[in-house]
Amino acid sequence: MKRSERRGQKRDSHVLVVDDEPDIRELLELTLIKMGLGVVAVGTIDEAKARLEKDRFALCLTDMRLPDGEGLELVRHIAGMNSDLPVAVITAYGSAENAVAALKAGAFDYVSKPVGLDQLRALVLSALSLPAHVEAPVKGQQLLGTSAPLQQVRELIAKLARTQAPVYISGESGSGKELAARLIHDNGARRDKPFVPVNCGAIPDTLVESEFFGYRKGAFTGADQDRDGFFQAANGGTLFLDEVADLPLGMQVKLLRAIQEKRVRKIGATQEDPVDVRVISATHEDLAKGVETGRFRQDLFYRLNVIELTMPALRECREDIPLIAQSILARLAAGAGRPPATLSPAALEELSRYDFPGNVRELENVLERATALSASPEIEPDDLRLRPYPAEEAPAEALRAEAGGSIAPLPQYLDRVEREAILVALSKTGFNRTAAAKVLGLTFRQLRYRMQRLGIREPASQAGERGE
Numbered sequence: 001m002k003r004s005e006r007r008g009q010k011r012d013s014h015v016l017v018v019d020d021e022p023d024i025r026e027l028l029e030l031t032l033i034k035m036g037l038g039v040v041a042v043g044t045i046d047e048a049k050a051r052l053e054k055d056r057f058a059l060c061l062t063d064m065r066l067p068d069g070e071g072l073e074l075v076r077h078i079a080g081m082n083s084d085l086p087v088a089v090i091t092a093y094g095s096a097e098n099a100v101a102a103l104k105a106g107a108f109d110y111v112s113k114p115v116g117l118d119q120l121r122a123l124v125l126s127a128l129s130l131p132a133h134v135e136a137p138v139k140g141q142q143l144l145g146t147s148a149p150l151q152q153v154r155e156l157i158a159k160l161a162r163t164q165a166p167v168y169i170s171g172e173s174g175s176g177k178e179l180a181a182r183l184i185h186d187n188g189a190r191r192d193k194p195f196v197p198v199n200c201g202a203i204p205d206t207l208v209e210s211e212f213f214g215y216r217k218g219a220f221t222g223a224d225q226d227r228d229g230f231f232q233a234a235n236g237g238t239l240f241l242d243e244v245a246d247l248p249l250g251m252q253v254k255l256l257r258a259i260q261e262k263r264v265r266k267i268g269a270t271q272e273d274p275v276d277v278r279v280i281s282a283t284h285e286d287l288a289k290g291v292e293t294g295r296f297r298q299d300l301f302y303r304l305n306v307i308e309l310t311m312p313a314l315r316e317c318r319e320d321i322p323l324i325a326q327s328i329l330a331r332l333a334a335g336a337g338r339p340p341a342t343l344s345p346a347a348l349e350e351l352s353r354y355d356f357p358g359n360v361r362e363l364e365n366v367l368e369r370a371t372a373l374s375a376s377p378e379i380e381p382d383d384l385r386l387r388p389y390p391a392e393e394a395p396a397e398a399l400r401a402e403a404g405g406s407i408a409p410l411p412q413y414l415d416r417v418e419r420e421a422i423l424v425a426l427s428k429t430g431f432n433r434t435a436a437a438k439v440l441g442l443t444f445r446q447l448r449y450r451m452q453r454l455g456i457r458e459p460a461s462q463a464g465e466r467g468e
Helices: 022-034 045-054 071-080 096-105 117-128 148-160 177-186 208-213 249-261 287-293 298-304 314-336 345-353 359-373 396-402 410-428 433-440 444-454 460-465
Strands: 014-018 038-042 059-063 087-091 109-112 167-170 195-199 238-242 278-283 307-310
Touching: 014 022, 014 045, 022 038, 022 117, 038 045, 045 059, 045 071, 059 071, 059 117, 071 087, 071 096, 087 096, 087 117, 096 109, 096 298, 109 117, 148 177, 148 307, 148 314, 167 177, 177 195, 177 238, 177 278, 208 249, 249 298, 287 298, 314 345, 314 359, 345 359, 359 410, 410 433, 410 444, 433 444
Parallel strands: 014 038, 014 059, 059 087, 087 109, 167 278, 167 307, 195 238, 238 278
Antiparallel strands: none
16 A cells, blocks of 8 residues: 555545656655655556546646656647646656647646756645635626627637746737736636736836846845846736837847746846746737847747737627627726716627727726716717728828818927827827837937827826836
8 A cells, every 4th residue: 555545545635646657756746745655656658648637636647758658648638538637747857849738638737857846846736725616707807898709719728827837928909918817827726926017118127137027135236235137026826928029139038048947047136046936928019029020039939939818809799889888987987986987879789899009008098088088877879989091091181181171380280290190109008108119210219209299198097007
């Protein structure tokens, strides 16, 4: 009888260990038993499959190379059983290809040889803390809507929440990429740990390394005390890299190493510190195109893009617009302490016809503006002020029509054109000023100056989300 069976552990607290090396098997077994877990240890895939048929386990920990096949075969076998059993794979040290292959096959996570016991314990505790299987996210803010694209997104989020695989979220600006990342975090094993969102495009190139990895006191002028970076802040939790395509190439190399080795070195430090972080990245750009043009490293792209989640544009879910709009109006009213405004049938129809190049963020901006300008509790089409022309086109023609063909006096007219162009770019990018500046062909400072001169302010709801 095995030691684990003599301990009298419940069957669902057992871990299945699959490794053909007796020394490693014993090391893993002793470590897990000290954690209060039962262990069943076998040396081949066939033995593992036989035990899976008879017993129930909380975790499977398998080596990649086994006498009768690869650990990936076991990962796929368990996935084919429609089982919620998390599987972690032991890979050769520095073998990024094996780790990525395991995660793509459905592994919960991986640990590299030589096996670090602290990392192993953290992995086991994380796997055992997974919530019961659910068909859709059950915690935190929800993705509203019943359209087929949103149903598919919700189902994939539920699956991604049960792994530690890096996720790349693609989609247009304002389509809900950060919300999807938060849902993956909130419904996974790391839900009680930090979720740290980072806008990569808003960090100056000279500060990006210190912001990500932190620094030691005296590392450079102004470093008057030790400071943690984003990786340390997210330790145990999730690091969300928004607009990851904006990272400079030099930082991309260091980010790749940090993700592969799960270790970071502060600026001015002589040694690396272990970090346990799940990385979720996103961008509204075509990252694969960035690889082709040399703006983004191919090896980092494949490391981040283990599993891709594509967020649909709002125009692809038009039947969901009424429900989303009602939710936004209710939230705006709650923040202002008043009854929610309503949309007239005509206003609702106009919203449903509009393409929303800025997606849900643009819808939020439109409704916030409409509630502020509407003279009655019911919002009419004129209150929405939707633009009939595409967002990419200059608004000069529309302004000329509004002015009855007059463009004088010239300074005021030019200010109106500039203001409208900036507002269109900001709306399109969900008030991301860095992205809007790129759309307009300006630097961030030039855009900020023009916004101040023209009295353009960010809506309170957007500034509040970033703590501004």
